[in-house]
Amino acid sequence: MRTVIAHARILTNTGFQDDASILLEDGHVVALDADMSDADVFVDFQGDHLVPGFFDIQVNGGGGVLFNDTPDVEGLQAIARAHLANGTTSLLPTLISDTLDVVDAGMRAVEAARDAGETMIAGIHIEGPFLNPKKCGIHDPDRFIPLDDDAIALLTSLRSGRTLVTLAPEMCRPDQVRKLVEAGVTVSLGHTNGRYADAQSALAAGATGFTHLFNAMPQMHSREPGIVGAALESGSAWTSLIVDGHHVDPVMLKLASRLRPADKLILITDAMPNAGTTMKEFTLQGRAIHVADGQCRDANGVLAGAHLTLIDAVRNATHLMDIPIATALAMASANPADFMGLGSAIGRIAPGRRADFVRLTTDFNIADTWQAGAPLASAQNSRRRSSASH
Known part of the structure; x- marks a missing residue:
């Protein structure tokens, strides 16, 4: 299953990227600046921060x-x-x-x-x-x-x-x-x-x-x-x-x-x-x-x-x-x-890394934790592609 997170403020190696998107598959990051048409599941972060777990x-x-x-x-x-x-x-x-x-x-x-x-x-x-x-x-x-x-x-x-x-x-x-x-x-x-x-x-x-x-x-x-x-x-x-x-x-x-x-x-x-x-x-x-x-x-x-x-x-x-x-x-x-010698697997939001994230609100409170590409809580803004308006 391919998931696109969009409209997020994503922390990358170069700092925060505003209104950014990311493609996830099989529990890992596939690409940044993802095409929403690639998604089976679409999650709208509505400006929230996406930072590494x-x-x-x-x-x-x-x-x-x-x-x-x-x-x-x-x-x-x-x-x-x-x-x-x-x-x-x-x-x-x-x-x-x-x-x-x-x-x-x-x-x-x-x-x-x-x-x-x-x-x-x-x-x-x-x-x-x-x-x-x-x-x-x-x-x-x-x-x-x-x-x-x-x-x-x-x-x-x-x-x-x-x-x-x-x-x-x-x-x-x-x-x-x-x-x-x-x-x-x-x-x-x-x-x-x-x-x-x-x-x-x-x-x-x-x-x-x-x-x-x-x-x-x-x-x-x-x-x-x-x-x-x-x-x-x-x-x-x-x-x-x-x-x-x-x-x-x-x-x-x-x-x-x-x-x-x-x-x-x-x-x-x-x-x-x-x-x-x-x-x-x-x-x-x-x-x-x-x-x-x-x-x-x-x-x-x-x-x-x-x-x-x-x-x-x-x-x-x-x-x-x-x-x-x-x-x-x-x-x-x-x-x-x-x-700990794990920088190529975790710790950053980049292609190939495990999709472990924290969703933070605009005032940096935890809204949700994502583990291997899946949110722990039900994401209110997540929906199947058939009902998504890209």
Whole structure:
């Protein structure tokens, strides 16, 4: 079935195109500036925005489910549903530091979900347990372990999808980073108390990212740039940011946007089980986490992930980082896709890419999410060609 979306403001590689059209077939984009006569189904967007579906590379949970607690297909499906309604069409379910048995279960669940056709599940993000206890954040430092050959064998065992591993560079050796990268794992640096030299060694070994920049890492000093300095200096590595107005001060966000290439910044949610629900409390590895004032915190006030959706992160970024909406949208779509080596398949509206979209109203509220060329809600302006007036 061939679908034409017309009268849309489409975000392409060159920016927004007004009153544009697009042809879809078999779940993929066939052409821009489509001829409406080619359509079996015609959808009039009436000036609404059509932007790439969001790709969230750090999702701990959603729909009442924490991935660590429910590392199975049903848990992944619940998490995916919670985020799909908010415009996320691809995600990396994320395990915080846990036993290797839980890591193994999570990886096998991702494989099973993908085998079952869950296209939203792009792989897995394993955030720990190879971290520095001095920068544990909400992670349980008692679960931290050294990176060894057995762990590397597990981390490189995913047979379907992408694997992202966050580790502290000072807690492992460069040759171990190199082994992971050579096996196809994307390595990001985070929850680290390392020095600038540690980051440089890991980057030279193939690490390509920094996880939630500014959080759970030492800040810059005049005589020790540290991990933050390495991230801001790098022209090739990607850096993720939690732009919720609580994790990072707006001044620091603006500095990141001015010092880093725009296509190397990634918006993440670091979402917890409360995402997509009205939950005011949940349990994280035995600790009660309270949700209030847009934040998730334990009894000691430690932030535990974020109470955030990617569309909110996009809106926040436009004013907290002082960037155009098109740039912020790319930080939630094209940039994470490129980071994970999926830029030729998702993250952009272009021929050959999967037709995963978000329909935004003229004031940038989500009207609908499209997955593989089909809207999740009934499109009021969609009709069969026989009743369409082209």
